[in-house]
Each structure stands twice: as C-alpha cells, then as structure tokens.
Amino acid sequence: MSLVIVGSVAFDTLETPHGRREKIVGGSGTYCSLAASFFTQPKIVAVVGDDFPEETIELFKSRGIDVRGLEIQPGKTFHWEARYGDDPNQRTTIKTELNVFKDFRPQLPPDYRQADIVFLANIDPDLQEDILSQVQKPKLIAMDTINLWIKTKPGPLLRILEKVNVYFANDEEIKLLSKEQNLIKAGKKLLERGPTFIVIKKGEHGALVLGKDSVFGILAYPCEKVIDPTGAGDSFAGGFLGYLDKVKAFDKEGEIRKASVYGSVLASFIIEDFGINRFKSLPLKDIENRFFQFKKLVSF
Amino acid sequence: MSLVIVGSVAFDTLETPHGRREKIVGGSGTYCSLAASFFTQPKIVAVVGDDFPEETIELFKSRGIDVRGLEIQPGKTFHWEARYGDDPNQRTTIKTELNVFKDFRPQLPPDYRQADIVFLANIDPDLQEDILSQVQKPKLIAMDTINLWIKTKPGPLLRILEKVNVYFANDEEIKLLSKEQNLIKAGKKLLERGPTFIVIKKGEHGALVLGKDSVFGILAYPCEKVIDPTGAGDSFAGGFLGYLDKVKAFDKEGEIRKASVYGSVLASFIIEDFGINRFKSLPLKDIENRFFQFKKLVSF
Numbered sequence: 001m002s003l004v005i006v007g008s009v010a011f012d013t014l015e016t017p018h019g020r021r022e023k024i025v026g027g028s029g030t031y032c033s034l035a036a037s038f039f040t041q042p043k044i045v046a047v048v049g050d051d052f053p054e055e056t057i058e059l060f061k062s063r064g065i066d067v068r069g070l071e072i073q074p075g076k077t078f079h080w081e082a083r084y085g086d087d088p089n090q091r092t093t094i095k096t097e098l099n100v101f102k103d104f105r106p107q108l109p110p111d112y113r114q115a116d117i118v119f120l121a122n123i124d125p126d127l128q129e130d131i132l133s134q135v136q137k138p139k140l141i142a143m144d145t146i147n148l149w150i151k152t153k154p155g156p157l158l159r160i161l162e163k164v165n166v167y168f169a170n171d172e173e174i175k176l177l178s179k180e181q182n183l184i185k186a187g188k189k190l191l192e193r194g195p196t197f198i199v200i201k202k203g204e205h206g207a208l209v210l211g212k213d214s215v216f217g218i219l220a221y222p223c224e225k226v227i228d229p230t231g232a233g234d235s236f237a238g239g240f241l242g243y244l245d246k247v248k249a250f251d252k253e254g255e256i257r258k259a260s261v262y263g264s265v266l267a268s269f270i271i272e273d274f275g276i277n278r279f280k281s282l283p284l285k286d287i288e289n290r291f292f293q294f295k296k297l298v299s300f
Numbered sequence: 301m302s303l304v305i306v307g308s309v310a311f312d313t314l315e316t317p318h319g320r321r322e323k324i325v326g327g328s329g330t331y332c333s334l335a336a337s338f339f340t341q342p343k344i345v346a347v348v349g350d351d352f353p354e355e356t357i358e359l360f361k362s363r364g365i366d367v368r369g370l371e372i373q374p375g376k377t378f379h380w381e382a383r384y385g386d387d388p389n390q391r392t393t394i395k396t397e398l399n400v401f402k403d404f405r406p407q408l409p410p411d412y413r414q415a416d417i418v419f420l421a422n423i424d425p426d427l428q429e430d431i432l433s434q435v436q437k438p439k440l441i442a443m444d445t446i447n448l449w450i451k452t453k454p455g456p457l458l459r460i461l462e463k464v465n466v467y468f469a470n471d472e473e474i475k476l477l478s479k480e481q482n483l484i485k486a487g488k489k490l491l492e493r494g495p496t497f498i499v500i501k502k503g504e505h506g507a508l509v510l511g512k513d514s515v516f517g518i519l520a521y522p523c524e525k526v527i528d529p530t531g532a533g534d535s536f537a538g539g540f541l542g543y544l545d546k547v548k549a550f551d552k553e554g555e556i557r558k559a560s561v562y563g564s565v566l567a568s569f570i571i572e573d574f575g576i577n578r579f580k581s582l583p584l585k586d587i588e589n590r591f592f593q594f595k596k597l598v599s600f
C-alpha cells in the first residue's frame with residue numbers, strides 16, 4: 001500500500017470567535033497526511049522553510065508519515081492568515097505569503113513514483129500536472145483545488161480533472177467550476193469530464209458523493225463545539241484516501257462510502273481544537289466509535 | 301386516528317428562475333393537509349374568501365381531507381407574493397395581503413377538539429394559543445412559525461413552545477429564537493423549553509431531528525429539478541404528522557425517524573412542480589419507492 005500526498009505544509013494565523021492563534025502549524029498536506037496516518041503510512045511531498053519546527057517533523061515521523069519528500073529550503077515557510085465569522089462556513093483570507101512555496105518544483109523520490117494512490121491537494125494546477133507526469137500508473141488519483149485556481153487557471157485544472165478518479169470540492173467551488181447552481185447537476189456535469197467520483201463537501205451540512213449511477217449522502221457529525229474549522233476538508237480527504245489505501249480498494253462503491261464516512265469522522269475531530277492539536281493523541285477506538293455513531297445518526 | 305391542521309389556505313404569486321405564477325393555490329394548511337392525506341384523513345382549520353376556487357375544495361374532499369373547519373367568508377383570500385433567487389433557499393417576500401385572514405378567529409367543530417394530533421402551522425401565535433385552549437388532551441402537539449412572529453411576538457411564542465411536543469423550524473428561525481449560531485446548541489437550548497423533539501429543516505441540506513438524548517439526520521433527496529420550493533417545509537410537517545397519525549405513534553423515536561423521512565420524501569416531491577400540482581396525482585407507491593431510496597442514499 002502507498003499513498004502520496006502533495007500539498008502545503010504551512011504556518012496559519014487564525015482569528016476565530018474562540019480566539020486568535022499566531023503561526024500555528026497547518027497546511028493541506030499536513031492535515032491530510034495526519035488524518036491518513038490513522039489508516040496507513042502516507043508519503044508527504046511539500047516544502048518548508050528553515051523556520052519550520054523540528055518537533056512537527058518528528059510528530060510526522062512518529063505517526064509513520066514518510067517525510068523524505070518534505071524539502072527544507074532556506075527561507076520562510078508558507079504563511080496563511082484568515083478570519084472566521086460566527087458561521088464557521090464563512091472564511092476570509094487576510095494574507096497569503098507563499099515564501100519558499102513560490103519556487104517549489106517537487107521531484108518525487110523514486111519509490112514515491114510507484115504509489116497506488118496520489119492525492120493532489122490544493123496547489124497550483126501547473127504543479128499538480130507536473131506531479132502527475134512523474135508518477136507511474138497509480139490506481140487512484142484524487143485532487144482538490146480552490147476558487148483562486150478555478151478563476152485563474154481553469155484550463156490546466158480541467159485537463160487534470162480528466163485524469164483524476166476522485167475530485168474533492170466544496171459547494172462553492174463546484175458551482176463556480178461547473179457554472180451550475182444545483183449541486184447534483186453540477187456534480188453530474190463534472191463527472192462527464194472524467195472523474196469516477198465527485199465528493200462535494202458542505203461543511204456543517206456534510207457531504208455528497210456522486211458516482212456515475214449513484215449518490216451517497218453523509219451527514220456532518222453534530223458538533224456543538226466548533227473551535228477551528230481549518231483543515232476539515234483536507235482531513236476529510238486524508239481519512240478517505242488513508243482508508244482506501246488500507247483496504248486496497250480503489251473504485252468499489254461500498255468502500256468509497258465507508259471511506260467518505262471515515263473522512264467525515266476525521267473532519268469532525270479536527271475542528272474540535274485549534275490547528276492539528278486534536279490529531280496529536282487521538283485513539284483509534286475513538287475514530288471507530290464515531291464511525292458507528294454515524295451509522296446510528298442516519299439509521300431508520 | 302385524527303389529525304387537526306390549523307394553517308393558511310391562500311393564493312400565492314411566485315417568481316422563480318423557472319417562471320412566474322399568479323395567484324395559484326398555496327398556504328401552509330394546504331400543503332400540510334395534502335401531504336398528510338397520503339397517510340390519514342386530516343381535518344383542516346382555515347379561512348378563505350369567496351374568491352377561492354371550489355375545485356380546490358373538491359380536491360381536498362377527494363383526498364379525504366375533512367373541510368368542515370374550512371370557513372368561507374365574504375371577501376378576498378389571503379394572498380402572498382414572493383420571489384426566489386437561483387439558490388432556492390433564498391426567498392424574498394414581496395407582499396402579504398391578509399384579507400379574510402385578518403379577522404380569523406377559528407372555532408373548532410366539536411369532534412376536532414378530540415384530535416390525537418394538533419398541528420399549529422405558521423400563523424399568529426395568539427391564534428395558535430387560542431386553538432390550544434380549544435382542544436382536549438391531544439397526544440401530540442406540533443408547531444411551526446416564521447421570523448416575523450419570533451421578532452414581534454416572542455412572548456406568546458415561547459409560552460406555546462412549552463406546551464408543544466414537536467417544534468418544526470428552519471435553520472434561520474431556530475438561530476433567531478435561541479440566539480445560538482450552532483444548530484445543535486440552538487436545538488438543545490429549545491428542547492429545555494418543553495418540546496420532546498425539535499425538527500430543524502435545512503432545505504436542500506435535509507433536516508436534523510433532536511430529541512433529549514438523540515440526534516437523527518436526514519439528507520434531502522438529491523433533486524436536480526427544483527421548480528418551486530414553496531410548501532416544502534409544510535409538506536415535510538404534513539408527511540411527518542400524517543405518518544404518525546396513521547401508525548398511532550406519538551413519541552417513539554423509531555417512528556419519529558421514519559416520520560421524518562416521510563416528511564422529507566413529501567417535501568422532495570412538492571418542489572418538482574409549481575404549487576400543489578405534484579400532489580394532485582402522486583401514487584402511494586412512488587412515495588414508498590422514494591422512502592427506500594432514502595435508505596440507499598445513506599447506507600454504508
């Protein structure tokens with residue numbers, strides 16, 4: 001089994017109704033790899049500056065994450081600053097300092113190129129395309145993106161979409177990319193462009209997983225205490241892909257459904273505290289417990 | 301079995317992205333009674349003017365709805381005008397002409413007072429309170445309301461809430477009434493005021509049913525063709541209460557869950573066409589089919 005995750009490892013400065021945090025560790029690659037590490041040993045591909053804390057890299061290693069693809073470059077780590085309103089689905093980006101990420105041209109270590117699953121987290125579509133050209137016959141390619149790239153680089157984005165099996169998008173992104181207001185229509189339109197599954201993430205409203213002839217709906221876990229929504233989507237993808245890598249299932253609908261629920265479970269934990277805190281000591285049995293609570297949540 | 305529904309029977313003028321309709325039959329009591337009529341013989345309490353079409357009253361009768369509580373007064377029927385945006389969850393009221401509804405003081409026919417289930421659809425809380433004073437020991441009281449009454453008559457509203465078993469609210473309304481942004485917190489806060497179950501309707505995102513120690517989540521049926529969202533919430537309540545009246549279950553959680561799914565099923569049909577069209581000839585087997593599709597939608 002092998003899962004390669006390409007994304008950002010970053011510092012986040014966050015303002016939420018529950019307080020402010022300065023330069024805590026975040027990034028799509030971070031959240032996704034940590035979430036996946038509960039199921040498998042993901043290989044991370046990212047770049048950080050020489051200001052990045054050694055203890056976080058040690059945390060990655062202690063959780064079985066392969067960090068040979070994590071470059072350390074002279075300079076400052078990518079830094080993102082954002083503010084959340086009372087509605088945790090509403091987020092405003094205040095500042096994005098790419099720093100060492102600006103000139104990042106990842107070269108995958110040789111054994112990374114044999115990965116079964118490749119996840120292209122939100123980064124420049126040109127970089128995503130470059131990564132794809134380096135991997136050999138993965139069994140499953142998944143991608144995520146953000147509005148910025150949909151607006152500025154729709155061409156490369158749609159080219160990548162043709163090659164991926166699973167596209168993770170939130171409701172805003174999929175409406176923008178498909179030019180459809182109805183989520184089901186939007187998803188079906190994008191399914192025609194290549195992916196086997198479209199995962200539409202809807203924050204506190206859960207997610208929809210659309211396949212060629214199937215729709216699967218997942219509730220979000222009913223959290224009363226949403227402290228910091230950062231990383232929920234990336235943790236969803238990490239739980240989803242980590243589980244698939246563990247069970248070596250790449251297109252069975254039943255496993256895709258379970259993977260989606262594990263994604264939702266991991267997302268429901270990460271928002272209960274700031275940054276990656278919640279993943280630092282999360283027993284596997286708590287994950288399994290919540291998985292079964294999801295069954296109870298929707299059974300009738 | 302007996303279910304009394306107090307609400308509005310009205311003319312609606314609607315502007316939607318799919319077209320405009322002038323003075324078509326609508327109203328909370330209309331949608332709710334028709335939806336309930338697939339399971340039981342509801343008794344309606346409402347008032348219309350002498351301009352109201354006889355054929356709609358005949359439709360009510362043909363569907364087994366007891367119309368002895370439907371007064372016909374000289375004057376014009378209640379008329380509501382609204383506009384929907386591309387997002388069917390966003391609705392703007394353009395005009396509300398109460399007409400004969402302004403002086404409506406319903407007197408329940410004697411056998412209505414023995415009802416097992418009483419539904420107070422969205423009307424003036426003073427009227428809701430008056431109705432409650434007329435019924436004798438119902439086994440289940442349910443209510444709905446809108447932002448207007450939460451803002452203008454919170455006192456009477458909270459008094460009624462103490463007496464009801466099921467409170468139906470949409471996400472906006474429950475946030476406003478509870479002064480909580482998180483839906484789970486909002487629901488729990490209102491559970492403390494009396495109701496046994498709070499049903500939070502979230503439009504295209506489905507619904508949450510909160511009990512003292514339980515949470516049940518229902519997806520909305522994935523509709524590609526949302527023509528007219530009017531009446532979705534009232535049809536939900538009608539399907540929900542009609543089913544409970546049929547099975548004579550008033551507080552069993554398992555039945556409340558099934559009732560919620562039937563509510564969601566009925567709501568998913570009504571939005572597929574303008575006004576009450578979809579309920580005019582809807583085979584029971586289509587309702588049952590969709591109920592089982594809901595099971596498939598969430599099973600993993």
